[in-house]
Amino acid sequence: MKISIQINEGPYQHQASDTAYQFAKAAIAKGHEIFRVFFYHDGVDNASRFTIPPQDDRNVVSNWASLDIKNADGEPELVVCVAAALRRGMLDEGEAGKNGVDGNNIHPAFRISGLGQLIEAGIQSDRLVVFGD
Amino acid sequence: MSTKKFMYLNRRAPYGTVYALESLEVVLVAAAFDQDVSLSFIDDGVYQLVEGQNPEGIGMKNFSKTFHALGDYDIKQFYVSAESLEERGLSLDDLMPLVWEDEDDDWAEKPSIKVVSNAELTKIMSEQDVCLSF
Numbered sequence: 168m169k170i171s172i173q174i175n176e177g178p179y180q181h182q183a184s185d186t187a188y189q190f191a192k193a194a195i196a197k198g199h200e201i202f203r204v205f206f207y208h209d210g211v212d213n214a215s216r217f218t219i220p221p222q223d224d225r226n227v228v229s230n231w232a233s234l235d236i237k238n239a240d241g242e243p244e245l246v247v248c249v250a251a252a253l254r255r256g257m258l259d260e261g262e263a264g265k266n267g268v269d270g271n272n273i274h275p276a277f278r279i280s281g282l283g284q285l286i287e288a289g290i291q292s293d294r295l296v297v298f299g300d
Numbered sequence: 301m302s303t304k305k306f307m308y309l310n311r312r313a314p315y316g317t318v319y320a321l322e323s324l325e326v327v328l329v330a331a332a333f334d335q336d337v338s339l340s341f342i343d344d345g346v347y348q349l350v351e352g353q354n355p356e357g358i359g360m361k362n363f364s365k366t367f368h369a370l371g372d373y374d375i376k377q378f379y380v381s382a383e384s385l386e387e388r389g390l391s392l393d394d395l396m397p398l399v400w401e402d403e404d405d406d407w408a409e410k411p412s413i414k415v416v417s418n419a420e421l422t423k424i425m426s427e428q429d430v431c432l433s434f
Contacts, residue, residue, distance in 0.1 A: 173432065175319075208322055251322060282329040289430040290304055290335065297433050 170194055171202045171288035175299030177209035178227035179220070184213050187298040188230050201236050203244045203288040206277075208299070211252040214245070216274035232276035245277040246284050304429035305336045310345035311434065314364060315355050320348050321363055323434035328366070331373035338377035338428075339370075340421060346384045349395045349413065364396065371400030371412055378413040379421055 172191060176183035191201050206213050218228040236244045252273075253262060259273040273279060289295045308327050314320045330337055341349060353364045370376075378398060385391060398412040416424070425431055 175434075207326075208318060250325060282326050283333070285326060285432075286306075286330050286333045286335070289306060289432070290302065290333070295430050295432070297431075299433070 168194075168199045168294060169202045169292045170199055171292040171295045172204045173285060173288075173295060173297045173299075174204065174206050174210035174213060175208045175297065177212035178218065180209070181300065183298040183300070184210065184227055184231075185225070187296075188227070188234070190296065190298075191234055191236075195234065201234070201244070202292045203246055203284065204231070204236060205285045205288055206245070206247045207251055207285065209255070210299070211247045211255055211257045214247045214252075214257060214274050214277040215272050217272050228274055232274055235276070243276050243278045247273065247277050247279045248285070249279050249281055252279055303335055305427065306330060306338070307425060307428040307431045308337070308339045309425070309431055309433045310339065310341045310348055311343045313344040314348045314353065315358065315360050319434045320345070323432075324363060324366055326432065326434075327370065327375065328373075331370070331375055337375050338379065338424070339375070340379040340381075340425070342381040342384050342418070342421070344384075344388075346380055346388060346390060346395075349378070349380065349398070350390070351394060351396045367396060367398055371398065374400070376400035376410075376412045379424060380413055380415050381418055381421055382415045383418050385415065 172187050174184050174187050178184050195201060213227060220226050231245055238244050258268055258271045259279045260271045262279060263271040308323055310323055312319045353362050355362055392415050395413055399409040400412050401407045402410050
């Protein structure tokens with residue numbers, strides 16, 4: 168089955184991202200395809216490459232990166248909503264340049280794109296599963 | 301691209317958290333995808349449609365006016381939980397008079413909001429291909 172996931176909450180504050188990660192991992196192990204994971208609302212904070220949890224805790228960001236979810240063109244399918252990301256200070260190199268900001272913080276396993284990617288995921292997938300409050 | 305039934309389920313008050321605003325942003329993008337779109341409002345989500353919102357005093361933008369534009373994008377199915385309205389002392393008269401124009405009926409303006417029981421809403425939800433919850 169082709170599955171997409173929407174994550175509406177940030178890491179550590181909320182378990183939504185952890186649960187979604189466990190779900191994605193289990194689905195892949197069962198032979199299902201994760202078409203896309205879309206990070207929205209505070210969920211965009213799951214893509215920060217500056218996340219440093221205590222050593223004895225899980226690393227939510229690298230957990231996602233370890234799933235290596237990519238499309239046929241080799242692009243990451245861990246997609247961060249651009250509008251939600253910008254208003255929360257989450258930027259990739261391109262957005263940092265465009266907005267004249269002197270840094271960027273999106274982990275390379277993720278990419279920034281528009282909300283159309285969420286709708287497209289709903290259209291293309293057999294299931295769209297939402298994780299959040 | 302195939303057409304699917306998309307429902308946007310709104311459960312939260314318009315201000316206090318960003319869910320309602322960012323849900324509306326998804327709906328506006330969804331309008332460009334030629335899908336069968338409906339919106340539903342339950343729990344505090346019914347407050348999103350209340351007429352006469354004025355959040356200036358708390359430094360927020362009044363985005364409720366955007367709901368009036370959705371009819372022009374062929375988004376005309378607004379389901380509002382009767383139980384959620386009643387629990388909050390609200391009725392259809394307290395909500396914005398949202399309309400859409402029916403081109404098959406000489407562009408007559410028709411109401412977009414339909415108050416339904418939770419049982420009816422459950423049935424409508426079960427008929428959806430995709431349900432996004434905010």
